[in-house]
Amino acid sequence: MKIAVLQEHRFGETRIAVSPETVRKLTALGAEVAIQQGAGEAANFSDKAFEEAGAVMMPSAADALRDADIVLKVQRPDNNELGLYPKGIKLLAILQPFHDADSLKAYAAHGVDAFAMDLMPRITRAQSMDVLSSQSNLAGYKAVIDAAAAYGRAMPMMMTAAGTIAPAKVFVMGAGVAGLQAIATARRLGAIVSATDVRFAAKEQVESLGASFVVVDEEAMKEAETASGYAKEMSDSFKKAQADFVAKHITKQDIVITTALIPGRSAPRLVSADMVASMKPGSVIVDLAAEQGGNVEGVKPGEITKKSGTTIIGYNNMAGRLAADASNLYAKNLYNFLVPLIDKETGALNIDWQDEIIKGTALTRDSKIIHPSFGGEALEAVPVPEDAVAVQSAPEQQSAPAK
16 A cells, blocks of 8 residues: 655645654555655655655655555645546545535546545544644644734733733633633633633633633523534524623733634634724734634734734634644544554555545545535435534543643
């Protein structure tokens, strides 16, 4: 079995789909790992480190892909790259099919069996394969670090002979994996932290990290989580009450971190321009949903802007700003996904297409679209709920970060 790993070409992508550690483990299973030269440079993984782990370095993508059975990537390939893929190859990557449904037709047309790692079912067995959780964890951490750097003031309380510096007030909107890590990081830095989430079940996790949980309508929030571990989109009356509450609460905050995402749709608007204007000069907002349109009015994806004296950070690919750690975690997710698919005796691929994890992630097979969320009928797969606001990991599957 041959596994190809290619250099990422999407703008701003710094990660790679393997690490020296996972290359070593894959070769131990009998796989040949062919990596395009320079693919790990942005994540500070040298070609030499991969060679020492057992990989074969190839001068081009075409060379790495020759006779390959599997290709591992971080982001989806473009059409030019797809043209190099041998028919029948298995593609594992963050494919974002809800945002680029036409790409499924391209995978099918090229005979590529595509697996969207970002559609991993939220079941206990798949927790170690959950790329959204691993990457969101880092994104939540980095959001606070970037906010602290832009804030221009100290985060913790400081008592000096010259006087006392008050601690920063941080408000985290959304208590999924990214939100919980943001809370934990802000608390470590000494800030006073509050958080909100439409799921009342998040209250215990938020408070366990030393933050206060702010509630709009407790009874409505208790009914706000689906069985799949997502948060339901709330009623218009709840949204208005939430917006009114946030408008009052946000004026007292120094830093706001927003994390709300909706699969297949633009990110919900949580912070209006009026709310931004109401914040104190020098305040900072980090919008982790900027790439999907943003939770904050006026955010510009990939940029830092200033509105009414408030800095709005809208970086794309926040996890990629910690490329080495993000790559290490993502590589382990892929390795954990691959191991059950490899026959221990022959070392060949042996995919159980009726396995729940395969059903949830497989988009195409044998030149056909098979995922029912996109019109496929060959498998009874597990779709992402249409009414879901992503909390990036079900609470019961991802423990809260350590304080």
